[in-house]
Amino acid sequence: MTDQQQPMIHEEGLPGHESTLEPKPDWAPRYPGSGRLAGKVALISGADSGIGRAVAALYAREGADIAILYLCEHDDARKTVEIVEREGRRAIAIAGDVGDKDFCDRAVAEVIDRFGRLDVLVNNAGEQHPDKDITDISEEQLRRTFQTNIFGMFFLTQAARPHLGKGAAIINCTSVTMYQGSKELLDYSSTKGAITAFTRSLSENLVGEGIRVNAVAPGPIWTPLNPSGGASEEKLEHFGENTPMGRPGQPNEVAPSFLFLACEDSSYMSGQVLHPNGGTVVNG
Template structure:
């Protein structure tokens, strides 16, 4: 391991410690509760997906998928690849679990090699790498903090060196922690959210842009909170709205290079992000207020990333925000 890589991993550990500190401060201040309004409607997918009440197990940040009682569904067994991304290389931040893992697997199924960027969730990252390799594609792991511009440059360089190029950047890493009021939102908490969710996206896009060719794509993970706001996610909603504006603005800048930039804005999705935030009754009823009466599973979101990544399917689409919000 190089000295630089050790430095990235040391910083990632410090950031994870900071996230856990913010989490503990919020949890000491509040007890959360939530009750669903209605029973869940019938299933609409290729297979049955879990409906509330969900397990209320709380995770320590940054959240390890392997520790969840109810595992997110990411393998999309009914999704058949058709070489939409044949020969391409993708770098996915937050690629170790949740939406990032599902996207990595479907990209691989479409013929893409994948670099998986993550903070420190080694067990999850190894599982994603194995899943990509099971699809017959190459995968590499790049731990570190996306808020560090030096890490962003190193992650792009390592991807190109190990996998032979870079065609797709997926900005997906995120930090989220509820706060009931602005008085409970410390500057440390606010700063961590902006550093990961905004600085991280900027750093990765800036590092990747010089290497992207005509037909390449950047896909950002936005959120329904960036469209509608959330009274208990003031900072997170602010960053997601910023990501939407960043997407539209960057799209206008990069189209002259033939690079498309779009965003997917999910509603509630069952990933480690929310069990590492909510707990108890509120977590058990996560997603229950959507018209579909449940949260999405990662495999239900990932095909949208394939659609936006592939020049076969979205060659005339840039600067768009694609909501996948369960009928909101």
């Protein structure tokens, strides 16, 4: 066993391709842009599909150039590049594993070389593997889930930090499972708890530098993550029905939370978490 586990892309089709998913998730922004990110550069991990794609599309509509980090879904990444370019903005797609510190360093260096600046970092990439019993979670899976979901956030933030100045924003993706728990996602929900603590601590660390750090905790959202193996068949059959709204959310219902936290609309917020989760009331 090495210190770094390789991506578990062999397991049941993970991380999943949006191009093969039916019905297709709704990623398109719902309203005209108003220049809230004009002239900014945003780096978004996991931006090839799902929530990341919707955030990339919305940020581009609001005037930002976009760096798309993704693992191996080249078709989805090309589609996201096209979406950004149709909004009149520049885009680059960089394939690699955010759990690899060297990749994160190289990716940020490429963003700076291409765009000359970095204003918004969105730590969105993540993976999950359902298990009904804690004894079913292999050491490989446990290490890999933490490596992607929380180590990757540390690595990307470390690489980006020298390029983030006053007015920059970092937005991390946590989950409703951090607040509710999840009996089938023990390792995943544990990483989401770590992400929330990371967000609050990093906010305290950087707020004096004029850099705001916040998070978004989505509920059940229709993305490739769950139907590609991230949820059991039983859970998928009734996906999102346990929310007060009685349905799963769409990526473009989550993206506005990421926009709000990236722009000056949230200039007096740091260390906070927004909850687009279908009406589920949680603490925090």
